[in-house]
Structure formats: structure tokens, C-alpha cells
Amino acid sequence: TQLLEQSPQFLSIQEGENLTVYCNSSSVFSSLQWYRQEPGEGPVLLVTVVTGGEVKKLKRLTFQFGDARKDSSLHITAAQPGDTGLYLCAGPPEYGNKLVFGAGTILRVKS
Amino acid sequence: GAGVSQSPSNKVTEKGKDVELRCDPISGHTALYWYRQSLGQGLEFLIYFQGNSAPDKSGLPSDRFSAERTGGSVSTLTIQRTQQEDSAVYLCASSFTGFRYEQYFGPGTRLTVT
Numbered sequence: 712t713q714l715l716e717q718s719p720q721f722l723s724i725q726e727g728e729n730l731t732v733y734c735n736s737s738s739v740f741s742s743l744q745w746y747r748q749e750p751g752e753g754p755v756l757l758v759t760v761v762t763g764g765e766v767k768k769l770k771r772l773t774f775q776f777g778d779a780r781k782d783s784s785l786h787i788t789a790a791q792p793g794d795t796g797l798y799l800c801a802g803p804p805e806y807g808n809k810l811v812f813g814a815g816t817i818l819r820v821k822s
Numbered sequence: 823g824a825g826v827s828q829s830p831s832n833k834v835t836e837k838g839k840d841v842e843l844r845c846d847p848i849s850g851h852t853a854l855y856w857y858r859q860s861l862g863q864g865l866e867f868l869i870y871f872q873g874n875s876a877p878d879k880s881g882l883p884s885d886r887f888s889a890e891r892t893g894g895s896v897s898t899l900t901i902q903r904t905q906q907e908d909s910a911v912y913l914c915a916s917s918f919t920g921f922r923y924e925q926y927f928g929p930g931t932r933l934t935v936t
Contacts, residue, residue: 741922751930753826753928753929754865755927756924756925756926799864799865803922808878809880810867810922812857812865813864814863815862
């Protein structure tokens with residue numbers, strides 16, 4: 712079974728704090744995608760990382776793909792209440808036939 | 823429209839009734855997916871359509887669930903003889919082509935079985 716394990720499951724922090732969300736697997740993935748989902752809406756793609764070791768920045772969000780393409784992280788600097796939501800990682804396994812989703816990390820940023 | 827649309831947005835039904843959920847994918851997207859999501863949880867894969875290929879139905883939880891995609895565009899997910907455990911948000915997504923590509927999600931249909 713090709714699983715993506717996300718940690719932590721839930722994170723509640725104060726505005727201005729930094730945080731990191733992890734997405735790990737024992738399998739190699741061709742790429743990894745990060746989505747954010749707000750209540751009552753579908754997930755929205757934030758970024759795709761493709762190359763092992765790749766780092767992408769989206770304003771205060773930094774995404775990294777592990778060298779071995781088995782893990783990824785999302786780091787948020789100076790979190791804001793607007794960052795609140797469910798963060799999902801997903802990826803196509805190198806040897807697989809469907810997109811695999813992690814269970815998600817619920818982030819709550821308090822003002 | 824520019825995005826994936828789903829209807830209805832909310833559906834309340836009595837246990838034992840059949841329901842149909844509709845998805846209109848982004849024009850030109852050949853791949854279409856259905857997922858189920860329980861409150862605050864991750865996504866449970868249900869079914870995947872890719873072009874004219876036979877759909878991947880490996881995620882359907884029981885034979886009460888079925889889906890079709892007509893004309894390579896609109897898709898309908900049907901749940902027969904609904905049970906309370908079917909209550910969830912049903913999400914549809916489409917992508918330009920196969921599963922390796924980014925998916926664009928609709929807002930979902932919230933199904934409540936009473």
C-alpha cells in the first residue's frame with residue numbers, strides 16, 4: 712500500500728508563529744502536490760514539486776520535496792488567520808495508477 | 823464555466839432512498855474523479871474516469887455505489903438504498919489528463935442521510 716502520512720494531524724497556533732507540516736512515505740513519488748481546503752469548499756492546489764530536493768516558495772509558504780522523493784514539507788512563516796484550513800499532500804506513486812492523498816493537517820491560526 | 827461545478831450543493835435524504843450527484847468538469851479535461859470526505863478528514867478515492875478507458879472503480883465501497891460519465895464530460899454518482907454511513911461530502915475533481923496531473927476540485931455535495 713502506498714501511503715502518505717501527514718503530521719501533525721491538528722495544529723492550533725497564534726498569529727505570527729511559524730509552523731511546519733510534514734508528508735512522509737516509504738514509497739517514491741513522481742511528484743507531490745499540496746492543497747488547501749477551506750470549510751465548505753473543495754481543495755485548491757497550492758503547488759506541485761517535481762524534482763528531488765526542490766524548494767518552492769509561495770509568499771510566506773515554503774514547500775520542499777525530499778531528495779529521495781519520498782517526503783515533503785510545508786513551512787509557513789508568520790502564520791495569519793487566513794492560513795486556517797485543511798492542508799493535504801497528494802502524489803502519484805512512481806509505480807501506481809492513482810493519486811494518493813494524505814489524511815490532512817487541520818491548521819487553525821488564532822488572532 | 824471556468825471551474826468544476828457540482829449539484830446539488832446539499833442533499834438531505836431518507837435512509838433507503840436513492841440519490842444522484844452531478845459533476846460538470848472543466849472543459850477539455852479528460853480525467854474525472856470522485857472522492858468522499860468525512861468531516862475534517864482526508865479524501866477517500868471512489869472512482870476515476872480517464873478518456874474512453876474503462877473507469878477505475880476500485881474505491882467504490884459497495885455495489886450500492888455506481889458512476890457514469892456521459893460523452894466524456896458530465897458525470898453522475900448514484901448511491902442506491904442510502905445508509906446513514908453514506909453521509910459525507912462528495913467531491914468531484916477533473917484534470918487535464920491522467921492521474922499524474924494536478925486536480926481541480928468542485929465545491930462538493932454535502933449528503934445527509936436521516
